[in-house]
Amino acid sequence: MIEIINLTKRYQHHTAVDDLSLRVAPGEIFGFLGPNGAGKTTTIRMVAGALAPTSGEIILGGHHLARAPRPAKSLVGYIPDRPFLYEKLSGWEFFEFLADLYQVARPALADRGPKLLELFELSDWCHDLIENYSHGMKQRLIMAGALLPRPRILVVDEPIVGLDPRGAKLVVDIFRHLADQEGVAILVSTHTMSLASRLCHRIGIIFKGRLEAVGTEDELRARSGQDGDLEDIFLKITDGGAPQILSELFTDHD
Numbered sequence: 001m002i003e004i005i006n007l008t009k010r011y012q013h014h015t016a017v018d019d020l021s022l023r024v025a026p027g028e029i030f031g032f033l034g035p036n037g038a039g040k041t042t043t044i045r046m047v048a049g050a051l052a053p054t055s056g057e058i059i060l061g062g063h064h065l066a067r068a069p070r071p072a073k074s075l076v077g078y079i080p081d082r083p084f085l086y087e088k089l090s091g092w093e094f095f096e097f098l099a100d101l102y103q104v105a106r107p108a109l110a111d112r113g114p115k116l117l118e119l120f121e122l123s124d125w126c127h128d129l130i131e132n133y134s135h136g137m138k139q140r141l142i143m144a145g146a147l148l149p150r151p152r153i154l155v156v157d158e159p160i161v162g163l164d165p166r167g168a169k170l171v172v173d174i175f176r177h178l179a180d181q182e183g184v185a186i187l188v189s190t191h192t193m194s195l196a197s198r199l200c201h202r203i204g205i206i207f208k209g210r211l212e213a214v215g216t217e218d219e220l221r222a223r224s225g226q227d228g229d230l231e232d233i234f235l236k237i238t239d240g241g242a243p244q245i246l247s248e249l250f251t252d253h254d
């Protein structure tokens with residue numbers, strides 16, 4: 001559903017994303033795990049069509065993002081890490097705005113809008129101005145809004161930063177349902193190991209713009225020779241000992 005081929009983004013002399021390739025199947029949640037500055041946001045923004053790559057290709061549901069941006073982008077719900085909201089709108093007015101933008105017909109908005117607000121526990125506040133929402137409420141509103149056009153692909157940047165444990169669980173449960181029951185392909189970035197572990201079917205560890213290891217949590221653990229949890233594996237791969245481990249990771253011993 002998501003196909004990323006040799007994706008590279010350079011800023012002057014700095015390479016933020018370096019020759020990155022991966023595929024995410026329908027119904028799969030792929031987690032991008034990496035420290036600050038690894039290149040997660042840059043990759044997510046390119047997949048969402050919000051930033052042009054220096055080179056490489058992105059194919060969404062069979063549509064080439066650069067050559068056929070409209071059909072490609074129409075499949076995608078993008079949930080940025082620092083979303084922009086019109087603070088002078090109410091939550092419901094924001095939904096009406098999104099419905100116009102994404103061509104969601106009014107009857108569909110009337111049907112789905114209240115359900116999404118209820119799902120994200122925002123119904124009681126939907127006629128209040130967004131400027132009065134807490135950070136967590138704003139984040140939940142953005143997520144609810146991204147689901148309004150029923151995207152087949154979700155790209156999500158650091159979804160639980162700033163959410164309380166209940167909000168974080170809500171997000172995990174909703175993403176799992178969307179993938180497992182609705183077949184939505186989800187690419188999600190996080191620097192939170194526990195989220196990747198709970199949420200994702202497969203994890204890619206990104207470090208200095210490069211995808212250093214890809215697999216299930218168990219596969220990553222087995223390949224790294226670490227017994228610990230994902231956090232140990234992650235720290236081992238992204239610390240000064242990386243070259244040694246990585247050469248081991250990518251050496252075939254059979």
Ligand SMILES: Nc1ncnc2c1ncn2[C@@H]1O[C@H](COP(=O)(O)OP(=O)(O)O)[C@@H](O)[C@H]1O
Pocket residue numbers: 011014015016034035036037038039040041042043
């Ligand atoms: N607009 C930009 N101009 C120059 N460098 C940038 C820009 N955006 C990001 N970078 C750099 O690219 C690298 C990756 O950033 P980012 O994708 O935001 O990482 P992450 O989301 O993993 O923390 C960082 O070194 C960052 O400083």
Ligand SMILES: [Mg+2]
Pocket residue numbers: 040041042081157
């Ligand atoms: Mg980021």
